[in-house]
Amino acid sequence: MRSDYTGPERRTLLRVALGLGAATAVHLIAADPASTPSRPARTAGTPPAAAAGPPGQVRGRPSPYRLDPMTANTPPRYRPARPPVRTRPFEHLPELGHSMVLTFDDGPDPRYTPGILATLREHSVRAMFFVCGEMAEGNADLLREMADDGHVVGNHTWSHPLIPKLSRSAIRDELGRTSEVVERALGTAPLWYRAPYGAWNRNSFEIGAELGMEPMAWTVDTLDWRTPGTGTIVRRVLDGAAPGVVVLSHDAGGDRSQSVAALRRYLPRLLDSGYRITVPHRV
Template identity: 35%
Template sequence: MLVMCLLCPDTAVHAAKPEDTISSPSVQETSSIERAEKEKRQEKQILTLGQLIKKYPDTFKIHGPHVKQIALTFDDVPDPRFTPQVLKILSEQGVKATFFVVGSRAKKHPDLVARIVREGHVIGNHSYNHPQFHKLTMVEYTDQIIKTEKILYGITGYKPKLIRPPYGDITENQLRWAKREGYKIVNWNVDSLDWKGISKEAVKRNIMTTAGQGSIILQHAGGGSTSDLSGTIGALPEVIRELKKKGYTFVTLPRMLKVQKDK
Protein backbone atom coordinates (compact mmCIF):
# COMPACT_ATOMS: atom_id res chain seq x y z
CA MET A 1 0.00 0.00 0.00
CA LEU A 2 1.20 3.44 -0.83
CA VAL A 3 2.10 5.83 1.95
CA MET A 4 2.00 9.60 2.25
CA CYS A 5 5.36 11.18 1.54
CA LEU A 6 6.27 14.26 3.56
CA LEU A 7 7.07 17.38 1.61
CA CYS A 8 10.62 18.58 1.89
CA PRO A 9 10.90 21.50 4.35
CA ASP A 10 11.38 24.95 2.89
CA THR A 11 14.91 26.22 2.76
CA ALA A 12 15.71 28.31 5.80
CA VAL A 13 15.90 32.08 5.30
CA HIS A 14 19.35 33.54 5.93
CA ALA A 15 20.76 37.03 6.08
CA ALA A 16 21.95 38.31 2.71
CA LYS A 17 25.65 38.55 2.13
CA PRO A 18 27.11 41.14 -0.23
CA GLU A 19 27.79 38.52 -2.88
CA ASP A 20 24.15 37.33 -2.70
CA THR A 21 22.94 40.56 -4.27
CA ILE A 22 25.35 40.71 -7.20
CA SER A 23 23.06 38.88 -9.64
CA SER A 24 19.41 38.93 -8.60
CA PRO A 25 16.99 36.92 -10.78
CA SER A 26 14.38 38.81 -12.76
CA VAL A 27 10.67 38.59 -11.88
CA GLN A 28 10.14 36.25 -14.82
CA GLU A 29 13.01 33.98 -13.77
CA THR A 30 11.73 33.94 -10.18
CA SER A 31 8.27 32.93 -11.41
CA SER A 32 9.73 30.06 -13.47
CA ILE A 33 11.77 28.84 -10.50
CA GLU A 34 8.71 28.93 -8.23
CA ARG A 35 6.65 26.93 -10.75
CA ALA A 36 9.40 24.34 -11.06
CA GLU A 37 9.67 24.02 -7.28
CA LYS A 38 5.88 23.67 -6.98
CA GLU A 39 5.83 20.90 -9.58
CA LYS A 40 8.61 19.06 -7.72
CA ARG A 41 6.65 19.27 -4.47
CA GLN A 42 3.49 17.96 -6.18
CA GLU A 43 5.41 15.02 -7.64
CA LYS A 44 6.58 14.06 -4.16
CA GLN A 45 3.10 14.26 -2.67
CA ILE A 46 1.63 10.76 -2.87
CA LEU A 47 -1.86 9.95 -1.63
CA THR A 48 -2.64 6.77 0.26
CA LEU A 49 -5.19 4.38 -1.20
CA GLY A 50 -7.67 5.52 1.45
CA GLN A 51 -7.24 9.12 0.36
CA LEU A 52 -7.65 8.17 -3.30
CA ILE A 53 -10.90 6.36 -2.50
CA LYS A 54 -12.25 9.48 -0.80
CA LYS A 55 -11.08 11.78 -3.59
CA TYR A 56 -12.44 9.62 -6.44
CA PRO A 57 -15.50 7.87 -4.94
CA ASP A 58 -17.20 7.32 -8.31
CA THR A 59 -14.15 5.69 -9.88
CA PHE A 60 -12.44 3.81 -7.03
CA LYS A 61 -14.60 1.28 -5.17
CA ILE A 62 -13.89 -1.09 -2.29
CA HIS A 63 -17.48 -2.04 -1.37
CA GLY A 64 -21.02 -1.78 -2.62
CA PRO A 65 -24.20 -0.27 -1.15
CA HIS A 66 -25.17 -1.35 2.37
CA VAL A 67 -27.73 -3.94 1.32
CA LYS A 68 -27.64 -7.70 1.84
CA GLN A 69 -25.57 -8.40 -1.24
CA ILE A 70 -22.07 -9.82 -1.46
CA ALA A 71 -19.71 -9.95 -4.43
CA LEU A 72 -17.26 -12.85 -4.63
CA THR A 73 -14.16 -11.93 -6.62
CA PHE A 74 -11.30 -14.14 -7.74
CA ASP A 75 -7.91 -12.84 -8.86
CA ASP A 76 -5.02 -14.15 -10.96
CA VAL A 77 -7.04 -16.25 -13.38
CA PRO A 78 -7.05 -18.29 -15.50
CA ASP A 79 -5.19 -21.17 -13.91
CA PRO A 80 -5.94 -24.77 -15.03
CA ARG A 81 -5.15 -26.07 -11.51
CA PHE A 82 -7.63 -23.98 -9.55
CA THR A 83 -10.01 -22.02 -11.83
CA PRO A 84 -12.03 -25.08 -12.96
CA GLN A 85 -12.50 -26.17 -9.33
CA VAL A 86 -13.82 -22.74 -8.36
CA LEU A 87 -16.13 -22.66 -11.38
CA LYS A 88 -17.51 -26.09 -10.48
CA ILE A 89 -18.34 -24.97 -6.92
CA LEU A 90 -19.99 -21.76 -8.12
CA SER A 91 -22.09 -23.74 -10.59
CA GLU A 92 -23.17 -26.21 -7.91
CA GLN A 93 -24.10 -23.35 -5.57
CA GLY A 94 -25.87 -21.29 -8.24
CA VAL A 95 -23.63 -18.26 -7.67
CA LYS A 96 -22.21 -15.79 -10.16
CA ALA A 97 -18.88 -14.09 -9.41
CA THR A 98 -16.32 -11.70 -10.88
CA PHE A 99 -12.93 -12.92 -12.08
CA PHE A 100 -9.96 -10.60 -12.58
CA VAL A 101 -7.87 -11.87 -15.46
CA VAL A 102 -4.11 -11.61 -16.01
CA GLY A 103 -3.50 -11.03 -19.72
CA SER A 104 -0.46 -13.30 -20.09
CA ARG A 105 -2.42 -16.16 -18.53
CA ALA A 106 -5.46 -15.49 -20.70
CA LYS A 107 -3.20 -15.75 -23.71
CA LYS A 108 -2.06 -19.22 -22.58
CA HIS A 109 -5.52 -20.47 -21.52
CA PRO A 110 -8.16 -18.68 -23.62
CA ASP A 111 -10.53 -21.64 -23.25
CA LEU A 112 -10.76 -21.04 -19.49
CA VAL A 113 -11.52 -17.35 -19.96
CA ALA A 114 -14.21 -18.27 -22.45
CA ARG A 115 -15.64 -20.78 -19.98
CA ILE A 116 -15.80 -18.15 -17.21
CA VAL A 117 -17.89 -15.89 -19.42
CA ARG A 118 -19.96 -18.73 -20.89
CA GLU A 119 -21.02 -19.78 -17.38
CA GLY A 120 -22.39 -16.33 -16.63
CA HIS A 121 -19.56 -14.75 -14.66
CA VAL A 122 -18.00 -11.35 -15.27
CA ILE A 123 -14.36 -10.69 -16.05
CA GLY A 124 -12.19 -7.71 -15.13
CA ASN A 125 -8.72 -6.54 -16.12
CA HIS A 126 -5.91 -7.52 -13.72
CA SER A 127 -2.95 -6.30 -15.84
CA TYR A 128 -0.82 -8.26 -18.28
CA ASN A 129 1.84 -9.75 -15.99
CA HIS A 130 0.91 -8.61 -12.46
CA PRO A 131 3.39 -5.80 -11.73
CA GLN A 132 3.19 -3.21 -8.97
CA PHE A 133 1.64 -0.28 -10.79
CA HIS A 134 3.39 2.42 -8.76
CA LYS A 135 6.74 1.20 -10.11
CA LEU A 136 5.65 1.71 -13.73
CA THR A 137 5.79 4.73 -15.99
CA MET A 138 2.45 5.90 -17.37
CA VAL A 139 3.29 4.34 -20.74
CA GLU A 140 4.10 1.00 -19.10
CA TYR A 141 0.95 1.17 -16.98
CA THR A 142 -1.41 1.94 -19.87
CA ASP A 143 0.24 -0.80 -21.91
CA GLN A 144 -0.56 -3.31 -19.15
CA ILE A 145 -4.25 -2.40 -19.34
CA ILE A 146 -4.64 -2.03 -23.09
CA LYS A 147 -2.64 -5.17 -23.97
CA THR A 148 -4.79 -7.28 -21.64
CA GLU A 149 -7.95 -5.59 -22.90
CA LYS A 150 -7.17 -6.55 -26.48
CA ILE A 151 -6.56 -10.18 -25.50
CA LEU A 152 -9.82 -10.36 -23.56
CA TYR A 153 -11.80 -8.69 -26.34
CA GLY A 154 -10.47 -11.27 -28.77
CA ILE A 155 -11.64 -14.10 -26.50
CA THR A 156 -14.93 -12.77 -25.09
CA GLY A 157 -16.03 -9.98 -27.43
CA TYR A 158 -16.05 -7.26 -24.78
CA LYS A 159 -13.60 -4.89 -23.12
CA PRO A 160 -13.94 -5.05 -19.34
CA LYS A 161 -14.86 -1.85 -17.57
CA LEU A 162 -13.47 -3.09 -14.26
CA ILE A 163 -9.79 -2.95 -13.35
CA ARG A 164 -8.27 -4.45 -10.25
CA PRO A 165 -4.68 -3.32 -9.74
CA PRO A 166 -2.31 -6.10 -8.67
CA TYR A 167 -1.79 -5.84 -4.90
CA GLY A 168 -4.49 -3.14 -4.89
CA ASP A 169 -1.74 -0.70 -5.82
CA ILE A 170 -2.35 2.41 -7.97
CA THR A 171 -1.20 6.03 -8.16
CA GLU A 172 -3.32 9.12 -8.57
CA ASN A 173 -2.15 9.78 -12.12
CA GLN A 174 -2.97 6.18 -13.07
CA LEU A 175 -6.37 6.49 -11.44
CA ARG A 176 -7.10 9.74 -13.26
CA TRP A 177 -6.23 8.09 -16.58
CA ALA A 178 -8.59 5.21 -15.78
CA LYS A 179 -11.35 7.69 -14.96
CA ARG A 180 -10.85 9.59 -18.24
CA GLU A 181 -10.95 6.36 -20.22
CA GLY A 182 -14.19 5.17 -18.61
CA TYR A 183 -12.88 2.42 -16.32
CA LYS A 184 -13.75 1.63 -12.71
CA ILE A 185 -11.08 0.58 -10.22
CA VAL A 186 -12.35 -2.07 -7.81
CA ASN A 187 -10.40 -3.37 -4.82
CA TRP A 188 -12.05 -5.10 -1.83
CA ASN A 189 -12.97 -4.75 1.84
CA VAL A 190 -12.82 -8.43 2.84
CA ASP A 191 -9.52 -10.24 2.32
CA SER A 192 -9.46 -14.02 2.64
CA LEU A 193 -5.62 -14.03 2.63
CA ASP A 194 -5.87 -17.31 0.74
CA TRP A 195 -2.76 -16.52 -1.30
CA LYS A 196 -0.72 -17.34 1.80
CA GLY A 197 -1.64 -21.01 1.41
CA ILE A 198 -3.60 -21.03 4.66
CA SER A 199 -6.05 -23.72 5.73
CA LYS A 200 -9.70 -24.00 4.83
CA GLU A 201 -10.63 -23.02 8.39
CA ALA A 202 -8.45 -19.89 8.27
CA VAL A 203 -9.84 -18.80 4.90
CA LYS A 204 -13.39 -19.26 6.14
CA ARG A 205 -12.69 -17.40 9.38
CA ASN A 206 -11.09 -14.46 7.55
CA ILE A 207 -14.19 -14.10 5.40
CA MET A 208 -16.97 -14.79 7.88
CA THR A 209 -15.65 -12.48 10.60
CA THR A 210 -15.64 -9.43 8.30
CA ALA A 211 -18.23 -10.01 5.55
CA GLY A 212 -21.32 -7.84 5.70
CA GLN A 213 -23.68 -5.75 3.62
CA GLY A 214 -22.13 -4.73 0.31
CA SER A 215 -18.91 -6.64 0.91
CA ILE A 216 -16.47 -7.29 -1.91
CA ILE A 217 -14.57 -10.45 -0.99
CA LEU A 218 -11.08 -11.10 -2.35
CA GLN A 219 -10.08 -14.66 -3.11
CA HIS A 220 -7.87 -16.26 -5.74
CA ALA A 221 -8.51 -18.86 -8.42
CA GLY A 222 -4.98 -18.80 -9.77
CA GLY A 223 -1.44 -18.26 -8.61
CA GLY A 224 2.24 -18.95 -9.04
CA SER A 225 3.81 -22.36 -9.51
CA THR A 226 4.05 -22.94 -5.74
CA SER A 227 0.61 -21.55 -4.86
CA ASP A 228 -1.66 -23.67 -2.69
CA LEU A 229 -5.29 -22.57 -2.91
CA SER A 230 -6.76 -25.70 -1.36
CA GLY A 231 -7.96 -23.50 1.50
CA THR A 232 -10.16 -21.52 -0.86
CA ILE A 233 -11.44 -24.63 -2.64
CA GLY A 234 -12.37 -26.18 0.69
CA ALA A 235 -13.88 -23.09 2.30
CA LEU A 236 -15.87 -21.72 -0.64
CA PRO A 237 -18.93 -24.03 -0.49
CA GLU A 238 -19.32 -23.51 3.27
CA VAL A 239 -18.87 -19.74 3.00
CA ILE A 240 -21.57 -19.53 0.33
CA ARG A 241 -24.02 -21.73 2.24
CA GLU A 242 -23.56 -19.91 5.55
CA LEU A 243 -23.87 -16.44 4.04
CA LYS A 244 -27.01 -17.54 2.19
CA LYS A 245 -28.46 -18.71 5.53
CA LYS A 246 -27.79 -15.22 6.88
CA GLY A 247 -29.94 -13.79 4.11
CA TYR A 248 -27.26 -12.60 1.69
CA THR A 249 -27.48 -12.89 -2.08
CA PHE A 250 -24.42 -13.17 -4.31
CA VAL A 251 -24.04 -10.79 -7.25
CA THR A 252 -21.42 -9.81 -9.78
CA LEU A 253 -19.63 -6.50 -9.34
CA PRO A 254 -21.41 -4.75 -12.22
CA ARG A 255 -24.76 -5.62 -10.66
CA MET A 256 -23.64 -4.54 -7.18
CA LEU A 257 -22.11 -1.27 -8.38
CA LYS A 258 -24.80 -0.65 -11.01
CA VAL A 259 -22.35 -0.30 -13.89
CA GLN A 260 -21.91 -1.99 -17.25
CA LYS A 261 -19.49 -4.93 -17.44
CA ASP A 262 -17.90 -3.45 -20.57
CA LYS A 263 -16.66 -0.01 -21.47
Protein backbone atom coordinates in the same frame (compact mmCIF):
# COMPACT_ATOMS: atom_id res chain seq x y z
CA MET B 1 7.98 -11.46 1.01
CA ARG B 2 7.23 -7.89 1.90
CA SER B 3 5.36 -7.18 5.14
CA ASP B 4 5.83 -3.45 5.54
CA TYR B 5 2.59 -2.28 4.03
CA THR B 6 -0.49 -3.49 5.96
CA GLY B 7 -1.14 -5.87 8.87
CA PRO B 8 -2.69 -9.17 7.98
CA GLU B 9 -5.99 -8.46 9.66
CA ARG B 10 -6.43 -4.87 8.67
CA ARG B 11 -9.54 -3.98 6.74
CA THR B 12 -10.07 -0.66 5.07
CA LEU B 13 -13.51 0.71 4.28
CA LEU B 14 -13.25 3.46 1.73
CA ARG B 15 -16.16 5.71 0.88
CA VAL B 16 -17.37 5.13 -2.67
CA ALA B 17 -16.49 8.24 -4.65
CA LEU B 18 -19.43 9.30 -6.77
CA GLY B 19 -18.05 12.41 -8.42
CA LEU B 20 -18.13 11.08 -11.96
CA GLY B 21 -20.39 13.76 -13.45
CA ALA B 22 -21.63 12.40 -16.74
CA ALA B 23 -19.63 9.19 -16.51
CA THR B 24 -21.21 5.76 -16.61
CA ALA B 25 -23.60 4.92 -13.79
CA VAL B 26 -22.98 1.76 -11.80
CA HIS B 27 -25.82 -0.48 -10.71
CA LEU B 28 -25.93 -3.94 -9.21
CA ILE B 29 -27.82 -7.07 -10.13
CA ALA B 30 -28.48 -10.05 -7.89
CA ALA B 31 -27.06 -13.33 -9.10
CA ASP B 32 -30.04 -15.45 -8.19
CA PRO B 33 -30.91 -18.75 -9.85
CA ALA B 34 -33.61 -17.14 -11.98
CA SER B 35 -31.20 -14.70 -13.61
CA THR B 36 -28.05 -16.80 -13.82
CA PRO B 37 -27.38 -18.32 -17.26
CA SER B 38 -27.55 -22.06 -17.05
CA ARG B 39 -24.96 -24.46 -18.43
CA PRO B 40 -25.42 -28.09 -19.39
CA ALA B 41 -24.71 -30.50 -16.58
CA ARG B 42 -21.34 -32.20 -16.82
CA THR B 43 -20.52 -35.77 -15.96
CA ALA B 44 -17.80 -36.09 -13.36
CA GLY B 45 -14.43 -36.19 -15.03
CA THR B 46 -15.68 -34.68 -18.29
CA PRO B 47 -13.73 -31.59 -19.37
CA PRO B 48 -15.55 -28.32 -20.18
CA ALA B 49 -17.11 -28.30 -23.63
CA ALA B 50 -15.02 -25.30 -24.67
CA ALA B 51 -11.76 -26.69 -23.36
CA ALA B 52 -8.98 -26.93 -25.91
CA GLY B 53 -7.20 -29.75 -24.11
CA PRO B 54 -6.48 -31.28 -20.72
CA PRO B 55 -5.86 -28.62 -18.05
CA GLY B 56 -2.81 -30.30 -16.64
CA GLN B 57 -0.35 -27.42 -16.79
CA VAL B 58 -0.58 -23.64 -16.64
CA ARG B 59 -0.46 -22.08 -20.06
CA GLY B 60 0.99 -18.61 -19.89
CA ARG B 61 3.98 -17.65 -17.81
CA PRO B 62 3.05 -17.29 -14.11
CA SER B 63 4.93 -14.58 -12.25
CA PRO B 64 6.40 -14.87 -8.74
CA TYR B 65 4.23 -11.98 -7.60
CA ARG B 66 3.19 -11.82 -4.00
CA LEU B 67 3.35 -8.84 -1.70
CA ASP B 68 1.19 -7.92 1.22
CA PRO B 69 -1.98 -6.14 0.03
CA MET B 70 -1.66 -2.37 -0.03
CA THR B 71 -5.29 -1.31 0.28
CA ALA B 72 -4.36 1.17 2.99
CA ASN B 73 -2.31 3.11 0.44
CA THR B 74 -5.23 5.22 -0.72
CA PRO B 75 -4.59 7.49 -3.69
CA PRO B 76 -4.06 11.21 -3.07
CA ARG B 77 -6.69 13.75 -3.94
CA TYR B 78 -6.13 15.58 -7.17
CA ARG B 79 -7.89 17.65 -9.78
CA PRO B 80 -9.99 15.32 -11.96
CA ALA B 81 -8.55 14.66 -15.40
CA ARG B 82 -10.43 14.29 -18.65
CA PRO B 83 -12.21 12.00 -19.11
CA PRO B 84 -13.50 12.27 -15.52
CA VAL B 85 -12.02 9.62 -13.28
CA ARG B 86 -12.55 8.45 -9.73
CA THR B 87 -10.06 9.32 -7.04
CA ARG B 88 -10.73 6.12 -5.07
CA PRO B 89 -11.78 2.63 -6.11
CA PHE B 90 -15.05 0.96 -5.19
CA GLU B 91 -14.27 -1.05 -2.09
CA HIS B 92 -17.50 -1.25 -0.15
CA LEU B 93 -20.91 -1.21 -1.81
CA PRO B 94 -23.46 -0.19 0.85
CA GLU B 95 -26.34 0.10 -1.60
CA LEU B 96 -26.26 -3.66 -2.17
CA GLY B 97 -28.62 -4.44 0.66
CA HIS B 98 -28.15 -7.87 2.23
CA SER B 99 -25.72 -8.92 -0.50
CA MET B 100 -22.00 -9.51 -1.03
CA VAL B 101 -19.56 -9.66 -3.93
CA LEU B 102 -17.01 -12.47 -4.26
CA THR B 103 -13.89 -11.71 -6.31
CA PHE B 104 -10.98 -13.87 -7.45
CA ASP B 105 -7.63 -12.51 -8.66
CA ASP B 106 -4.58 -13.55 -10.69
CA GLY B 107 -6.06 -16.26 -12.90
CA PRO B 108 -7.22 -18.02 -14.82
CA ASP B 109 -5.34 -21.13 -13.79
CA PRO B 110 -6.56 -24.50 -15.16
CA ARG B 111 -5.52 -26.18 -11.92
CA TYR B 112 -7.84 -24.15 -9.66
CA THR B 113 -10.22 -21.92 -11.64
CA PRO B 114 -12.42 -24.81 -12.85
CA GLY B 115 -13.07 -25.90 -9.25
CA ILE B 116 -14.14 -22.38 -8.28
CA LEU B 117 -16.37 -22.13 -11.33
CA ALA B 118 -17.96 -25.48 -10.52
CA THR B 119 -18.84 -24.41 -6.96
CA LEU B 120 -20.28 -21.09 -8.11
CA ARG B 121 -22.32 -22.91 -10.76
CA GLU B 122 -23.58 -25.45 -8.24
CA HIS B 123 -25.07 -22.64 -6.17
CA SER B 124 -26.18 -20.56 -9.19
CA VAL B 125 -24.28 -17.44 -8.19
CA ARG B 126 -22.05 -15.01 -10.05
CA ALA B 127 -18.68 -13.60 -9.07
CA MET B 128 -15.93 -11.34 -10.42
CA PHE B 129 -12.65 -12.64 -11.83
CA PHE B 130 -9.80 -10.14 -12.20
CA VAL B 131 -7.49 -11.84 -14.66
CA CYS B 132 -3.83 -11.25 -15.49
CA GLY B 133 -3.14 -11.04 -19.21
CA GLU B 134 -0.18 -13.42 -19.10
CA MET B 135 -2.46 -16.09 -17.61
CA ALA B 136 -5.51 -15.26 -19.74
CA GLU B 137 -3.60 -15.37 -23.02
CA GLY B 138 -3.26 -19.15 -22.99
CA ASN B 139 -6.56 -19.90 -21.23
CA ALA B 140 -9.22 -18.32 -23.41
CA ASP B 141 -11.43 -21.37 -22.79
CA LEU B 142 -11.63 -20.49 -19.10
CA LEU B 143 -12.43 -16.86 -19.90
CA ARG B 144 -15.30 -18.04 -22.08
CA GLU B 145 -16.51 -20.38 -19.35
CA MET B 146 -16.54 -17.45 -16.90
CA ALA B 147 -18.55 -15.34 -19.32
CA ASP B 148 -20.93 -18.19 -20.20
CA ASP B 149 -21.75 -18.57 -16.51
CA GLY B 150 -22.49 -14.85 -16.20
CA HIS B 151 -19.42 -13.89 -14.19
CA VAL B 152 -17.74 -10.51 -14.59
CA VAL B 153 -14.26 -10.72 -16.12
CA GLY B 154 -12.11 -7.81 -14.98
CA ASN B 155 -8.59 -6.56 -15.75
CA HIS B 156 -5.77 -7.19 -13.24
CA THR B 157 -2.93 -5.97 -15.50
CA TRP B 158 -0.70 -8.16 -17.64
CA SER B 159 2.07 -9.25 -15.25
CA HIS B 160 0.88 -8.11 -11.79
CA PRO B 161 3.39 -5.26 -11.30
CA LEU B 162 3.48 -2.60 -8.60
CA ILE B 163 1.65 0.15 -10.48
CA PRO B 164 3.15 3.23 -8.71
CA LYS B 165 6.60 2.17 -9.89
CA LEU B 166 5.56 2.22 -13.56
CA SER B 167 5.53 5.01 -16.12
CA ARG B 168 2.27 6.04 -17.75
CA SER B 169 3.18 4.18 -20.93
CA ALA B 170 3.96 1.02 -18.95
CA ILE B 171 0.65 1.21 -17.09
CA ARG B 172 -1.18 1.68 -20.38
CA ASP B 173 0.60 -1.37 -21.78
CA GLU B 174 -0.20 -3.52 -18.73
CA LEU B 175 -3.90 -2.63 -18.79
CA GLY B 176 -4.31 -2.31 -22.55
CA ARG B 177 -2.75 -5.67 -23.45
CA THR B 178 -4.93 -7.47 -20.92
CA SER B 179 -8.10 -5.75 -22.17
CA GLU B 180 -7.18 -6.83 -25.71
CA VAL B 181 -6.79 -10.48 -24.66
CA VAL B 182 -10.16 -10.45 -22.91
CA GLU B 183 -11.84 -8.74 -25.85
CA ARG B 184 -10.44 -11.28 -28.30
CA ALA B 185 -11.80 -14.13 -26.19
CA LEU B 186 -15.17 -12.68 -25.23
CA GLY B 187 -15.95 -10.05 -27.85
CA THR B 188 -16.09 -7.26 -25.28
CA ALA B 189 -13.37 -5.53 -23.27
CA PRO B 190 -13.41 -5.49 -19.45
CA LEU B 191 -15.43 -2.79 -17.72
CA TRP B 192 -13.66 -3.21 -14.35
CA TYR B 193 -10.04 -3.32 -13.24
CA ARG B 194 -8.13 -3.90 -10.02
CA ALA B 195 -4.63 -2.67 -9.22
CA PRO B 196 -2.25 -5.42 -8.04
CA TYR B 197 -1.69 -5.23 -4.27
CA GLY B 198 -4.38 -2.54 -4.10
CA ALA B 199 -1.68 0.00 -5.06
CA TRP B 200 -3.53 2.69 -7.00
CA ASN B 201 -2.25 6.03 -8.22
CA ARG B 202 -3.43 8.94 -10.33
CA ASN B 203 -2.07 7.48 -13.55
CA SER B 204 -3.86 4.18 -13.03
CA PHE B 205 -7.19 5.92 -12.46
CA GLU B 206 -6.77 8.11 -15.53
CA ILE B 207 -5.63 5.35 -17.86
CA GLY B 208 -8.28 2.95 -16.56
CA ALA B 209 -10.95 5.57 -17.28
CA GLU B 210 -9.57 6.14 -20.77
CA LEU B 211 -9.91 2.40 -21.38
CA GLY B 212 -13.52 2.48 -20.19
CA MET B 213 -12.99 0.70 -16.87
CA GLU B 214 -14.11 1.36 -13.30
CA PRO B 215 -11.73 0.60 -10.37
CA MET B 216 -12.74 -2.13 -7.91
CA ALA B 217 -10.87 -2.88 -4.67
CA TRP B 218 -12.12 -5.00 -1.74
CA THR B 219 -13.40 -4.88 1.81
CA VAL B 220 -12.46 -8.30 3.23
CA ASP B 221 -9.07 -9.81 2.39
CA THR B 222 -8.97 -13.56 2.98
CA LEU B 223 -5.14 -13.52 2.74
CA ASP B 224 -5.52 -16.88 1.05
CA TRP B 225 -2.30 -16.33 -0.90
CA ARG B 226 -0.47 -17.04 2.35
CA THR B 227 -2.12 -20.50 2.41
CA PRO B 228 -3.18 -20.11 6.07
CA GLY B 229 -5.40 -23.21 5.98
CA THR B 230 -8.87 -23.80 4.59
CA GLY B 231 -10.54 -23.26 7.96
CA THR B 232 -8.84 -19.89 8.45
CA ILE B 233 -9.98 -18.68 5.03
CA VAL B 234 -13.54 -19.78 5.80
CA ARG B 235 -13.46 -18.00 9.16
CA ARG B 236 -12.18 -14.76 7.65
CA VAL B 237 -14.98 -14.67 5.10
CA LEU B 238 -17.71 -15.49 7.60
CA ASP B 239 -16.34 -13.07 10.23
CA GLY B 240 -16.19 -10.31 7.64
CA ALA B 241 -19.58 -10.98 6.10
CA ALA B 242 -21.80 -7.90 6.06
CA PRO B 243 -24.07 -6.10 3.62
CA GLY B 244 -22.12 -4.56 0.76
CA VAL B 245 -18.85 -6.39 1.46
CA VAL B 246 -16.44 -7.21 -1.38
CA VAL B 247 -14.36 -10.34 -0.64
CA LEU B 248 -10.88 -10.84 -2.12
CA SER B 249 -9.63 -14.36 -2.90
CA HIS B 250 -7.32 -15.85 -5.53
CA ASP B 251 -7.59 -18.58 -8.14
CA ALA B 252 -3.95 -18.44 -9.31
CA GLY B 253 -0.50 -17.16 -8.35
CA GLY B 254 0.42 -20.20 -6.29
CA ASP B 255 -1.19 -23.26 -4.69
CA ARG B 256 -4.87 -22.27 -4.48
CA SER B 257 -6.29 -25.63 -3.40
CA GLN B 258 -7.19 -24.12 0.00
CA SER B 259 -9.08 -21.31 -1.72
CA VAL B 260 -11.05 -23.81 -3.80
CA ALA B 261 -11.91 -25.90 -0.74
CA ALA B 262 -12.80 -22.85 1.36
CA LEU B 263 -15.31 -21.59 -1.21
CA ARG B 264 -17.11 -24.93 -1.08
CA ARG B 265 -17.54 -24.44 2.66
CA TYR B 266 -18.32 -20.75 3.10
CA LEU B 267 -20.53 -20.12 0.07
CA PRO B 268 -23.46 -22.30 1.19
CA ARG B 269 -23.18 -20.83 4.69
CA LEU B 270 -23.40 -17.29 3.31
CA LEU B 271 -26.47 -18.26 1.29
CA ASP B 272 -28.05 -20.01 4.27
CA SER B 273 -27.52 -16.78 6.25
CA GLY B 274 -29.63 -14.91 3.73
CA TYR B 275 -26.89 -13.21 1.72
CA ARG B 276 -27.25 -12.84 -2.00
CA ILE B 277 -24.06 -13.04 -4.02
CA THR B 278 -24.11 -10.27 -6.61
CA VAL B 279 -21.95 -8.69 -9.29
CA PRO B 280 -21.80 -5.05 -10.37
CA HIS B 281 -23.49 -4.23 -13.64
CA ARG B 282 -22.81 -1.04 -15.57
CA VAL B 283 -25.48 0.51 -17.75
